Amino acid sequence: MRIPFTKMQGAGNDFVVLDETRGRFGLSTAQYRFLADRHFGVGADQILTVRPAPTPELDFEYLIHNADGGEVENCGNGARCFVRYVHERGLTHKPTVRVKVHGGAIELRLNADGRVTVDMGAPVFDLERLPFDPTGLQPQVSGGWQTWPLALDLPAGVVTAPVAVVSMGNPHAVLLVDDVETAPVAEWGPLIERHPAFPKRVNAGFLQIVDRTQVKLRVYERGAGETLACGTGACAAVVAGIRLGLLDEQVDVQARGGRLTIAWAGGRDLAAPVLMTGPAVTVFQGEIEVPELA
Numbered sequence: 001m002r003i004p005f006t007k008m009q010g011a012g013n014d015f016v017v018l019d020e021t022r023g024r025f026g027l028s029t030a031q032y033r034f035l036a037d038r039h040f041g042v043g044a045d046q047i048l049t050v051r052p053a054p055t056p057e058l059d060f061e062y063l064i065h066n067a068d069g070g071e072v073e074n075c076g077n078g079a080r081c082f083v084r085y086v087h088e089r090g091l092t093h094k095p096t097v098r099v100k101v102h103g104g105a106i107e108l109r110l111n112a113d114g115r116v117t118v119d120m121g122a123p124v125f126d127l128e129r130l131p132f133d134p135t136g137l138q139p140q141v142s143g144g145w146q147t148w149p150l151a152l153d154l155p156a157g158v159v160t161a162p163v164a165v166v167s168m169g170n171p172h173a174v175l176l177v178d179d180v181e182t183a184p185v186a187e188w189g190p191l192i193e194r195h196p197a198f199p200k201r202v203n204a205g206f207l208q209i210v211d212r213t214q215v216k217l218r219v220y221e222r223g224a225g226e227t228l229a230c231g232t233g234a235c236a237a238v239v240a241g242i243r244l245g246l247l248d249e250q251v252d253v254q255a256r257g258g259r260l261t262i263a264w265a266g267g268r269d270l271a272a273p274v275l276m277t278g279p280a281v282t283v284f285q286g287e288i289e290v291p292e293l294a
């Protein structure tokens with residue numbers, strides 16, 4: 001089967017975007033994996049599939065598959081690319097678009113400066129919904145909130161990683177580090193991702209506080225490995241930093257692939273929505289022959 005695609009990126013987090021507004025390709029998990037493959041396919045951290053809205057109050061639905069082929073609930077950088085995509089293809093002319101994602105509905109706005117703002121909804125702290133199983137873990141209180149000491153089994157011995165846990169529709173564990181450049185992302189990331197306390201696995205964020213309005217962040221993403229940026233990871237990290245008393249309500253997040261701005265009035269109202277602003281860029285378009293893969 002030959003299918004058209006668009007390659008996009010948001011702060012270096014890259015996507016293959018597929019248009020299923022006029023019919024479905026019916027791709028298997030292995031075929032999503034093939035598209036994401038950087039040697040045999042197009043190459044991407046995630047595949048985004050745009051579909052018609054399931055209900056009249058929404059404009060579209062879009063699906064997110066990680067590079068490992070698994071479908072997930074939310075993707076911040078992908079959301080920004082999605083809204084640029086539907087505009088560039090003339091699928092809508094509305095400046096504000098409401099879209100269904102697996103984790104709920106989100107609202108997106110194209111700004112005059114070319115950046116995109118996404119209302120990502122309120123963060124979720126309910127441990128069951130995350131999902132996070134704290135059995136056997138003793139929370140450590142810090143700045144009025146808590147972190148959870150995860151034991152990580154490294155070849156050199158067991159280390160403890162105190163993580164804050166928060167869901168942005170998808171699950172995140174956030175670890176404070178002194179310096180993101182020397183943080184053990186490649187070594188600890190996969191162990192946090194697959195720690196038994198997270199039944200659906202987790203995205204692992206390594207957060208360096210620069211000052212109350214600036215942070216640096218690297219994220220080892222569930223199902224994709226370390227990416228150049230993670231939008232929901234940036235939201236989760238700033239939410240965690242605010243709840244731990246370390247950050248103000250608006251924060252610039254420097255990722256390896258670019259800068260995102262995150263705003264959350266959660267110091268006053270935990271149910272306040274998280275607003276994420278950042279870039280969304282089309283890289284190229286093409287067609288690819290997708291082999292039959294079960």
Ligand SMILES: N[C@@H](CCC[C@H](N)C(=O)O)C(=O)O
Nearest residue numbers: 075076077170222230231232
């Ligand atoms: N890159 C994304 C997150 C994509 C999904 C994530 N890997 C997960 O499994 O939850 C973002 O920008 O938020």
